[in-house]
Amino acid sequence: xxxxxxxxxxxxxxxxxxxxxxxxxxxxxxxxxxxxxxxxxxxxxxxxxxxxxxxxxxxxxxxxxxxxxxxxxxxxxxxxxxxxxxxxxxxxxxxxxxxxxxxxxxxxxxxxxxxxxxxxxxxxxxxxxxxxxxxxxxxxxxxxxxxxxxxxxxxxxxxxxxxxxxxxxxxxxxxxxxxxxxxxxxxxxxxxxxxxxxxxxxxxxxxx
Numbered sequence: 001x002x003x004x005x006x007x008x009x010x011x012x013x014x015x016x017x018x019x020x021x022x023x024x025x026x027x028x029x030x031x032x033x034x035x036x037x038x039x040x041x042x043x044x045x046x047x048x049x050x051x052x053x054x055x056x057x058x059x060x061x062x063x064x065x066x067x068x069x070x071x072x073x074x075x076x077x078x079x080x081x082x083x084x085x086x087x088x089x090x091x092x093x094x095x096x097x098x099x100x101x102x103x104x105x106x107x108x109x110x111x112x113x114x115x116x117x118x119x120x121x122x123x124x125x126x127x128x129x130x131x132x133x134x135x136x137x138x139x140x141x142x143x144x145x146x147x148x149x150x151x152x153x154x155x156x157x158x159x160x161x162x163x164x165x166x167x168x169x170x171x172x173x174x175x176x177x178x179x180x181x182x183x184x185x186x187x188x189x190x191x192x193x194x195x196x197x198x199x200x201x202x203x204x205x206x207x208x
Contacts, residue, residue, distance in 0.1 A: 013106070018197040021104045025125050025134055025195065030102045031095040035129030038090040046090060050081050053093060062100045067120060068147030070100050070139060076151035088156045091128045092135050096154060099124040099135050106136070107190050117141070120149060121187065133157065136187055155187055 013021070038053065040046035051074060059073035077093070103124035111117040120139040125132060134157050139149035 013194075015197060018194050021106060021123070021194050022197050024104055025123060025191075027125060029125045029127040029132060031098040031124075032127040033091055033094050033129075035091055035131070036087070037094065039087075040090070043085050046085050047078070047081050050077055050090065050093060053077075057094075060097055062097055064101070066105065067139075067149065069149070071142065071148065071150045072097050072100065073150070080151055080153050086156075088128050088131075088133065089154060092126060092133070092154060092156055095126045095135055096137055096151060099126065099137050100139075100151070103135075103137065106194060107186075109186075119152070121190065123191070128156075134191065136191070138183075153183070155184070157188065157191060 038046065038049045040049055054074050054077045059071070062070045062072060064070065081089075100122055103122040105120060106123045107119070107121040109119055111119060117140055121136055122139065123134055123136045126135045127133065136155040136157065137151060138153040138155070140152040142148040142150055
């Protein structure tokens, strides 16, 4: 089998690629979703409603030429919402397949907590209600399949890299319940690097 992940795993973004992704992230959203799509006052109900939604809509296998097949199913959704739960993360749920299919890979790196697992981050602009956001989907490899991934977690960041979500349980949007400060910091660092690339490079700022 042609292991596409092996080809990409050590890839670092060039300045040209960062500029391309920069322009993509600041263009029109690839998907608009309703605010308060799922409304729940606690983690348990929020998780139940996300699982009800995926069971109604059904699983999907999304193929990407660069990394392979991504499985979007009940198990992946369940894993995603075992971590951070806040309102705009719930709202973004219907946009995940679009971001996986049309988004840009911004990073492939080792696990944030030092585990022998690779994370692939895909980002795209979306809109929640009237609010433009950047949705980052984190993928992990399905065990035993080198180019089949599943959705492990999702992150919502706006264009100034501040998480605007409100946690449902005690906690704050900066450090959501069950969240990993390492993963948030890593993603913010990557996005900051991309969104400031024109300021920090020798390239003309009108490159599109």
